[in-house]
Amino acid sequence: MHVLPLRPPSAALPQRILLVENSRSYTRMVAEAIEQKLGLPVTVAASLAEAHDALESHDDWFLALTGLVLADGNRDAVVDFFLDRGLPTVVVSGVYDEDLRRRVLRRQIIDFVLKNAPGSLDYLLWLVQRLERNRRVSALVVDDSSSARAYAAALLELYGYTVVEAADGDAALAALEADSTIRLAVVDQEMPGMQGIELARRMRSVRTRDRLAVIGVSGNEDPGLVAHFLKNGANDFLRKPFSREEFFCRVSQNIDQLELIGSLQDLATRDFLTGLPNRRHFLEQSERMLAKLLSEGEAITVAMLDIDHFKHINDTWGHDAGDQALRAIAAAVAGHARPQDLVARFGGEEFCMLVPGLARDEAHAYFEGLRHRIDTLQIMVNEEEVRVTVSIGITMATPQDSLSRLLCEADRCLYLAKAAGRDRVQPSWTPAASAA
Incomplete structure (x- = not known):
């Protein structure tokens, strides 16, 4: 390869x-x-x-x-x-x-x-x-013929793609597993060992249609070959010999479709203002994540975070300033989160987090760090600095917990943080007991 x-x-x-x-x-x-x-x-x-x-x-x-x-x-x-x-x-x-x-x-x-x-x-x-956009996409060319492989790779490089070449199905699957940027695979049918149709089927078990476009290629005149490829996971088919323009149009059309699917998924799962996952996505992902983590005995913290006096920001500086504050806090939350953490804008000025792998004292310190990070933000509105603080309620899961109960408990702790003066982290446990 x-x-x-x-x-x-x-x-x-x-x-x-x-x-x-x-x-x-x-x-x-x-x-x-x-x-x-x-x-x-x-x-x-x-x-x-x-x-x-x-x-x-x-x-x-x-x-x-x-x-x-x-x-x-x-x-x-x-x-x-x-x-x-x-x-x-x-x-x-x-x-x-x-x-x-x-x-x-x-x-x-x-x-x-x-x-x-x-x-x-x-x-x-x-x-x-x-x-x-092609310059951010990798393409995989699979063909046992070195000349045919080099020709397709050269065309893809001409159009800006980063190209990975594989001479057989096993090498192609290994390349796909190793490189998450591969969004396109051009697969020849006639190969020793694993033929193209079988490779397309196995590729589809590794990457779904919204993450990888597969184009089958063959010089075989069998009229049923196209249907076989498409039924086994391919998005499109090209018959050899193909023209350069046809190749470019087919490849571009398939990448356009992937991007369109990605845009639609973002509309369904991301908050349009902050770019964070939205409430629906958080609930769907955290249900699966919670079940897996509980079965593994992992510590899990759930947090609700709310901007203090957000209405005052909107009333004093206007809704544009409120939007700036939301985006700044969302960026702070995303920057503070680790790769394994799940974050979302839950609605209005409220954010939610599911954080695995931290003991009680570690979780408390983690969210104190986030609170301090937001407290030091400098948000400029019409050359005037707007300072914001947040209140955070946190709770930890027990082996029999449900997501609904955890969210309710984190929300109750958030209310207690607000009642105690705001700009603080309120855990559902007593910190002194945690330290004992």
Whole structure:
């Protein structure tokens, strides 16, 4: 199995786009659309000389969009200019010429876009966004033929994916298990040992359809092969030989579908304001988590957290300030939580946490640390600092406990914390008894 190096974190990825075109009106329209809708910086050049100067002035280039009619270069010179520099390039042409399109696409050009066609700007925006997002996705190519595997891998690399290659089904399953960033698998049918259909079925037992897209590939003319692949977990099928454009369209369509499913899941499970899991997600996940932890004899703490005097914040500084406070506290809660902790915005100004593995004194110290972290937040509203505090009620599970009882007990402790003056952690046990 050959594994290419992982890409750098998304924050470090180059973002700048070079737009080379001699039509000022077109460059203005495209640059504004990309910057406003995608948030990516665009530099405009009207010639190869200007493009050269632009490339020399920055080193964070992500993509070039170029026309072929420039004052200082013919079509081949324009293509050579960008390919020689290893910059991913999309050609945008004002004239439809099928021979030219085919000739350009025989080079390592990502796509050929006709700029005056209906919907071309929307397609160009989608293409730029798709290429930008691809850099955070790994793709797995499985084929016992080294040449076929290398061809598919080269196409995926051209479109920005990090590529993992496997020569057989066992290596593919091992790669899938080792790399959680793999969102796409291109699987050949005719392989020794485990054939593609069986591999697709076994892949599906490891990764669900909302986490992995599987595309079956075969040169076999058997008309039933497509249905066999789809029934055994594949999302799509390509028959060899396929064109580069068909490959790109099928791959992109499947990745788009994964992202759409992810967006819908986020809408259902995440709080839109803070980005934390919502009440529904917390209840569903914590029911399963609680049962598992109790069966293993693990210590479990459940906490309810409420912002003190939140109505006063809204009444004094406005609801925008209240939203800022909610986001700041959500970030503090998420930053304080460990990977094994479950957190959520429970509703309004209330948050909930399920924290495993801490004894009583450790749990008390853990939530005191969170209370202090929030107490030191500096939230600026119209150049004025707004300080916030929270009250926290905590309880620990017993072997026969239910989630409902734990939440009620944590809520009762929260009420006691409020009644005792706020800005405090109130456990359901006596701290002195904990220390004894």
